[in-house]
Amino acid sequence: MKVLILGKNGQLAQALIATAPEGVTVSVSDRHVLDLGVLERIQPHIIECQPDIVINATAYTAVDKAEDEPKLAHRINAEAVNNLVEACKKVNARLVHVSTDFVFDGSQNTPYRPTDRVAPLSVYGASKLAGEDAVRKLENFAIIRTAWVYSATGQNFVKTMLRLMNEREELGVVYDQVGGPTFADNLAMAVWKAALTPSLNGTFHYTDAGVASWYDFAYEIHRQGVVKGLIPNNPFVLKPILSGQFKTKAVRPHYSVLDCSDLIEPLNIRRPHWTAALADCLDLIKSRFSSGAQE
């Protein structure tokens, strides 16, 4: 089984590479091998690789910047995906594609199922939805929507909080956006299972278990960070604030909890609670820090 992973240095790509199951032959294309912005390169590259399965772990993920660069976000998250779909058709490859909770507007107050109404609030969300729509033209695909991804490598909320909690004595974090924090390593396990289950076709959700606001998430990062010696045990004030008190270019959904049962039940996926997953990630960050690892 030949699996082509698109993306190398991203959070999910790194986790997929680290957890590749035995028996699969993995090849990885980073942006130097295949820049997805150069649309006409996509088809020849896929034809050259002849994969059985393509896992697209790439995306334009800068949510606020996308508001200023809508064309680029659309090119990477939608047009490139459309070309990828055409290429997969040519070589008869299964495509596993990753999408986001930001396709929803957050107006629901029960966990979103894959079939619930989509209505993105941001350029990023709209571009990812257009990418999903392209993938749904294929016969053999799985779209995995996830949310609030973090890992020991790369840029994410956990790393930002650790930095700010080391620099400041006070921090405001929004409590009116509620979702499902997800450790990239756990997401990667779910993506591998989905990739290697050919009968699984359609749109699915995976996040770690439990729900949190960004404030809850930050509170737990601080609590565990202090216990693990990643944050000094100094007086520190974490203030719960409203989204309106933290101005961002992009509008984010107030509620984007994803119902993952359609994926985790048939595939028997173990879904750790986000607080346990956070502990795993902080342990990794700590071991990288003490071994002097640089990014």
Ligand SMILES: NC(=O)C1=CN([C@@H]2O[C@H](COP(=O)(O)OP(=O)(O)OC[C@H]3O[C@@H](n4cnc5c(N)ncnc54)[C@H](OP(=O)(O)O)[C@@H]3O)[C@@H](O)[C@H]2O)C=CC1
């Ligand atoms: N981060 C999050 O919180 C969430 C992410 N998602 C989705 O999960 C998936 C993985 O996200 P994540 O790993 O966090 O993303 P990262 O931002 O960590 O990584 C982005 C990846 O996209 C690649 N990439 C970006 N632009 C190009 C380009 N022009 N050509 C080739 N490659 C490019 C990067 O390539 P390279 O490796 O070469 O640098 C990198 O591997 C995405 O589909 C994202 O939309 C969904 C919900 C939440």
Ligand SMILES: Cc1cn([C@H]2C[C@H](O)[C@@H](COP(=O)(O)OP(=O)(O)O[C@H]3O[C@@H](C)C(=O)[C@@H](O)[C@H]3O)O2)c(=O)[nH]c1=O
């Ligand atoms: C740094 C910071 C952020 N915030 C808020 C802003 C925002 O509403 C929220 C999260 O901020 P971030 O910019 O880290 O997260 P953001 O980039 O919006 O994360 C999103 O990324 C994309 C790729 C996705 O697909 C989503 O699932 C989601 O993970 O926290 C604070 O309230 N205080 C702070 O000090």
Ligand SMILES: [Mg+2]
């Ligand atoms: Mg971000």
